[in-house]
Amino acid sequence: xxxxxxxxxxxxxxxxxxxxxxxxxxxxxxxxxxxxxxxxxxxxxxxxxxxxxxxxxxxxxxxxxxxxxxxxxxxxxxxxxxxxxxxxxxxxxxxxxxxxxxxxxxxxxxxxxxxxxxxxxxxxxxxxxxxxxxxxxxxxxxxxxxxxxxxxxxxxxxxxxxxxxxxxxxxxxxxxxxxxxxxxxxxxxxxxxxxxxxxxxxxxxxxxxxxxxxxxxxxxxxxxxxx
Amino acid sequence: xxxxxxxxxxxxxxxxxxxxxxxxxxxxxxxxxxxxxxxxxxxxxxxxxxxxxxxxxxxxxxxxxxxxxxxxxxxxxxxxxxxxxxxxxxxxxxxxxxxxxxxxxxxxxxxxxxxxxxxxxxxxxxxxxxxxxxxxxxxxxxxxxxxxxxxxxxxxxxxxxxxxxxxxxxxxxxxxxxxxxxxxxxxxxxxxxxxxxxxxxxxxxxxxxxxxxxxxxxxxxxxxxxxxxxxxxxxxxxxxxxxxxx
Numbered sequence: 001x002x003x004x005x006x007x008x009x010x011x012x013x014x015x016x017x018x019x020x021x022x023x024x025x026x027x028x029x030x031x032x033x034x035x036x037x038x039x040x041x042x043x044x045x046x047x048x049x050x051x052x053x054x055x056x057x058x059x060x061x062x063x064x065x066x067x068x069x070x071x072x073x074x075x076x077x078x079x080x081x082x083x084x085x086x087x088x089x090x091x092x093x094x095x096x097x098x099x100x101x102x103x104x105x106x107x108x109x110x111x112x113x114x115x116x117x118x119x120x121x122x123x124x125x126x127x128x129x130x131x132x133x134x135x136x137x138x139x140x141x142x143x144x145x146x147x148x149x150x151x152x153x154x155x156x157x158x159x160x161x162x163x164x165x166x167x168x169x170x171x172x173x174x175x176x177x178x179x180x181x182x183x184x185x186x187x188x189x190x191x192x193x194x195x196x197x198x199x200x201x202x203x204x205x206x207x208x209x210x211x212x213x214x215x216x217x218x219x220x221x222x223x224x225x226x227x
Numbered sequence: 228x229x230x231x232x233x234x235x236x237x238x239x240x241x242x243x244x245x246x247x248x249x250x251x252x253x254x255x256x257x258x259x260x261x262x263x264x265x266x267x268x269x270x271x272x273x274x275x276x277x278x279x280x281x282x283x284x285x286x287x288x289x290x291x292x293x294x295x296x297x298x299x300x301x302x303x304x305x306x307x308x309x310x311x312x313x314x315x316x317x318x319x320x321x322x323x324x325x326x327x328x329x330x331x332x333x334x335x336x337x338x339x340x341x342x343x344x345x346x347x348x349x350x351x352x353x354x355x356x357x358x359x360x361x362x363x364x365x366x367x368x369x370x371x372x373x374x375x376x377x378x379x380x381x382x383x384x385x386x387x388x389x390x391x392x393x394x395x396x397x398x399x400x401x402x403x404x405x406x407x408x409x410x411x412x413x414x415x416x417x418x419x420x421x422x423x424x425x426x427x428x429x430x431x432x433x434x435x436x437x438x439x440x441x442x443x444x445x446x447x448x449x450x451x452x453x454x455x456x457x458x459x460x461x462x463x464x465x466x467x468x469x470x471x472x473x
Binding site: 150153157158160161163164167170171173175178181182185206214217220221224 | 310362365366368369372373376377382385386389390392393394396397400401404405407408
């Protein structure tokens, strides 16, 4: 029965999601477009004063990243729930928490990574200094996986609901606040030319915490949603 | 004997009866303590040398803030008991606590804001503690929304338990991150007025009120839990008997 090893199951799962994402490119591109659009709304809304933009830039980019991540979260389990694949994960002989981790990894590769890659461009648009942009990149590198990991718990809890999307934002956004605080103040601090080791360590700690706990919570939540 | 008592308490029928007997006592004690606390707080305790009489809202504000955290922890704890040992009553207590906790959080926010008006000159300051309370309110509202969205009561209770556990891990992180954010952005301003160690004449009413609030929570949660038990067990024989006897 167990002729597929666990690593093979995980790599197959990730590969399958990547292929699916390539076939539905719009789903992959939309959150990215949203990210760029929301960020470029701010200069239009608050005025293009470079000092002002530089001051609010890190916060704006991070809030936009949170919203874009939120928009894409539902995709982690939705289609698998609708065609019954999710039940097969729960029935499989592999630990559900590790399969969940594979799903989250795939989700991050599809939505978090593009966000990360385009962020320097947005940093330039908002006039952040080079140091700030570098640190912005690092905070997004450490932070976007946290968004996917925490978000997965929320999605798992709401996947069976008809109007899950609205509730999902209510569940997940408050949990994103610490990350938002640490990340945007890291970029601020870097732009001021100070050391950000403490900020980055804290974000890394959040990542480790989310990485070690959220798969279990997600697996438990999936079991409940599908019971 | 003790074991037996808990076993009986865990059955919805006995819980309904025991809770019904407890509620008047808890409510009466709550009333007495809050009357005493309000008397000592509003009449006996002297005015503060800095804040005058406006500090007296503390006798509501501080216990409400304590309760808001306490109830979240109770909710997570009973939720965990419900998840691990499949104890239905723990689920019932967890979900019955959520609206009460949200109300206390709201009360703490409102009284904090009213307190802030004469102290800081504005209704709202992004003070670290007020901000944490606001986020706590969002967490409560998330729990209530999730519970309302899932139709099956048992599934809803278990989903809520998971959310409450995730939230309870995050509360300290949120608290310290907000505190840190606040000191970074604002620095020690008016919000950090030096806290004089509290005088015994103010401490007594504060503790009386805190106890009264705990009792209030106890009897209201029992009332809500009784309703929830009735709705869950509406097809059981004992509920039908109860209705027919009326």
